[in-house]
Amino acid sequence: MNDLLQLKGTFEQKSNNSRPGSPELPSEATVKVEHLEKLKNDLEALKEFWSEDTILNGALVSVFYIDVIAKSRRISGTLTKGSITANSSIVGAKFSKSDRMKHIITHYVSLEMLNESIERYKKSITVLKKQFNGVIDCEDVKKLNQKKISYDNSLIAKTNFLKIIVDAHYVEKFSIVMQEEELKENSIITIYKTDTDTIELMDKIGINLLSARLIDDTTMLLTPDQLAILKQKAPYLISMAISDISKLTKTDFENIDRETINIPSPKNEPTIGVIDTMFDENVYFSEWVDFKNMVSSDIELSQDDYFHGTAVSSIIVDGPSINPDLDDGCGRFKVRHFGVAAGRYFSSFSILRAINEIISSNKDIKVWNLSLGAPVEVNPNFISPEAAILDKIQYENDIIFIIAGTNKNSMNKTVEAIGAPADSINSLVVNSVDFENKPAKYSRKGPVLSFFTKPDVSYYGGDGNKKIRVCTSMGEAFVAGTSFAAPWISRKMSYLIDVLGLSREVAKALIINSATGWHPQKISSSLIGHGVVPQKIDDILKSPNDEIRFILSGVSEKYDTYNYNLPVPIDKEKHPFIAKATMCYFPYCSRNQGVDYTNTELDIYFGRINGKEIKSINNNQQCTDGNHLYEGNARKFYRKWDNVKHIIEFSKNNKPKKVYDKGIWGISIKTKERLEEKFGDGIKFGIVVTLKEINGVNRIEDFIRNCSLRGWLVNRVDIDNRIDIYNIAEENIDFDDVF
Numbered sequence: 139m140n141d142l143l144q145l146k147g148t149f150e151q152k153s154n155n156s157r158p159g160s161p162e163l164p165s166e167a168t169v170k171v172e173h174l175e176k177l178k179n180d181l182e183a184l185k186e187f188w189s190e191d192t193i194l195n196g197a198l199v200s201v202f203y204i205d206v207i208a209k210s211r212r213i214s215g216t217l218t219k220g221s222i223t224a225n226s227s228i229v230g231a232k233f234s235k236s237d238r239m240k241h242i243i244t245h246y247v248s249l250e251m252l253n254e255s256i257e258r259y260k261k262s263i264t265v266l267k268k269q270f271n272g273v274i275d276c277e278d279v280k281k282l283n284q285k286k287i288s289y290d291n292s293l294i295a296k297t298n299f300l301k302i303i304v305d306a307h308y309v310e311k312f313s314i315v316m317q318e319e320e321l322k323e324n325s326i327i328t329i330y331k332t333d334t335d336t337i338e339l340m341d342k343i344g345i346n347l348l349s350a351r352l353i354d355d356t357t358m359l360l361t362p363d364q365l366a367i368l369k370q371k372a373p374y375l376i377s378m379a380i381s382d383i384s385k386l387t388k389t390d391f392e393n394i395d396r397e398t399i400n401i402p403s404p405k406n407e408p409t410i411g412v413i414d415t416m417f418d419e420n421v422y423f424s425e426w427v428d429f430k431n432m433v434s435s436d437i438e439l440s441q442d443d444y445f446h447g448t449a450v451s452s453i454i455v456d457g458p459s460i461n462p463d464l465d466d467g468c469g470r471f472k473v474r475h476f477g478v479a480a481g482r483y484f485s486s487f488s489i490l491r492a493i494n495e496i497i498s499s500n501k502d503i504k505v506w507n508l509s510l511g512a513p514v515e516v517n518p519n520f521i522s523p524e525a526a527i528l529d530k531i532q533y534e535n536d537i538i539f540i541i542a543g544t545n546k547n548s549m550n551k552t553v554e555a556i557g558a559p560a561d562s563i564n565s566l567v568v569n570s571v572d573f574e575n576k577p578a579k580y581s582r583k584g585p586v587l588s589f590f591t592k593p594d595v596s597y598y599g600g601d602g603n604k605k606i607r608v609c610t611s612m613g614e615a616f617v618a619g620t621s622f623a624a625p626w627i628s629r630k631m632s633y634l635i636d637v638l639g640l641s642r643e644v645a646k647a648l649i650i651n652s653a654t655g656w657h658p659q660k661i662s663s664s665l666i667g668h669g670v671v672p673q674k675i676d677d678i679l680k681s682p683n684d685e686i687r688f689i690l691s692g693v694s695e696k697y698d699t700y701n702y703n704l705p706v707p708i709d710k711e712k713h714p715f716i717a718k719a720t721m722c723y724f725p726y727c728s729r730n731q732g733v734d735y736t737n738t739e740l741d742i743y744f745g746r747i748n749g750k751e752i753k754s755i756n757n758n759q760q761c762t763d764g765n766h767l768y769e770g771n772a773r774k775f776y777r778k779w780d781n782v783k784h785i786i787e788f789s790k791n792n793k794p795k796k797v798y799d800k801g802i803w804g805i806s807i808k809t810k811e812r813l814e815e816k817f818g819d820g821i822k823f824g825i826v827v828t829l830k831e832i833n834g835v836n837r838i839e840d841f842i843r844n845c846s847l848r849g850w851l852v853n854r855v856d857i858d859n860r861i862d863i864y865n866i867a868e869e870n871i872d873f874d875d876v877f
Contacts, residue, residue, distance in 0.1 A: 198245070401455075464626065
């Protein structure tokens, strides 16, 4: 087996010097004056509505597009004036419920801005009638840009006229989106962000909202009566709404029996955080668990409230001892266990507030296990409040959550979508497989927001006749559920981060890369994610002799972060390799942006250097000059806006590759922002690359030597050496003995 290699070198940074071109219509597109008049009428109807409804100081305007729309294709002449761009006023985004997926993007603008847009459409209609007989096509627009057609109209500037024409091509209509979902319990409601404080706005509507019921500046807990008032007086304000009451997803268990097991006292093992139901401090491994009850003292607890949480912590502490067939080689872990839920029902609002307090008070813990989940399917148009809080916490702190993919009821024969908080984008979400690597019968499916790959990976959580053995508040039990797959991945993640000292970005990429193979998956990623994680930690940290696996870390500071200096071995003037690469990063996310949730995109290019360009292994040409790719296809084929990028050359009749530029390969990370604010500045990324020699030859020594000659510092990730370093670092020194 070959050791994992860690390459340390310099990533160069380069700004994006390109500038937006002139407004253009796509090939064969035409815009007729009738459509401009319809859009103008839409805007005038909105002006009339918002002039009469004075709850808001401005206007909410929803733009219905003809397709999933790229940032560069969104309106640029409408709802804009001077230096104020339309992109800066976006407060929500969702997909339409039609057969074809289309964007609906909501803006909050002033009435003056609405008037300005109406005037622009009126003037553009006049120009279109007078100069182009009521219809303009892509060739006319091109000639106007090239000054082959004169533009002598003083009504509206040529650039603004063309922007309105291009806007009109991509927009179906302007309207208001109303919340349709019926909720009868206490509900977590998110309203569109406006220029009015939420408490003040609710008071204006007639709702007395206490600050204690706010999660953030636009998300609050409302009673059914309060929600009824909001829907009656200002239904257009509701961006997202979900029930606050969740129920733990079903866990199967059997064969409960009392059993005594011995375990040594803890020493310097790393600590994993667990957020779950209660923990029974009478179990055999209780010395390894630091437990804190976060549930109100007013709630009466029963023995059942301790079952789930105790079982989860038993796997993290001592899973391999009680499940020898699943020994992962990671040893034991200490647990800091926070009981935030009691019984089978819990308040999402209460848990959200508890999680914020827990994380802020326990900064030393890097890996957190969260095996609570809701039975209700996630909404395809927005992230759950629970997931959004977890994503924000992970962006702001150097931690990672491992989350169970939630379970469906065994009586339900249809596959359900996953439940909150398994829609968390930054977290590592784990589904279950049986011991033949097939999806467990209780599996629920992704994706999230119609696009993001969730779950991320799968692992053994028990199924059928072979379940996971755990210790519970009632003794030994055999269980099945994603709740008992996630803790095994938490153990591996803590080993990589806490013991071996890898960054969370690299550790997450390693877990995902190790789950992928060299052939297309036969099972849908919506059920198992990127694949099943290997059982042994050695199989994550080592690779077969015909593979070279190395890790890279970097920070994006400008548009292009790159290194064109990777010397992949050559044999007979060819590269005898296929390759795969996984990149992970933790972006800032905006829940109020709906389906456009991640604010920063890191786009990876990896492959041979051909001249000044990278011939990427997945043929990625998104940033190639002159290349046009529809947004939907960019998301589908290149995972645009996904914070996990996995690119691969599948093994099938592989031939050695042509050598370009002395056999040098390169990596380029292009950073793009969805909003005006630069959330991607200083964002960290981790990359795992695996090269597979197609003839089965071990070329790792050649690779190490070539990298060293090119200035790379190459370290073997030697497990024994890293453990020795960890143990020395964690030793308690008695200074009385020293002096």
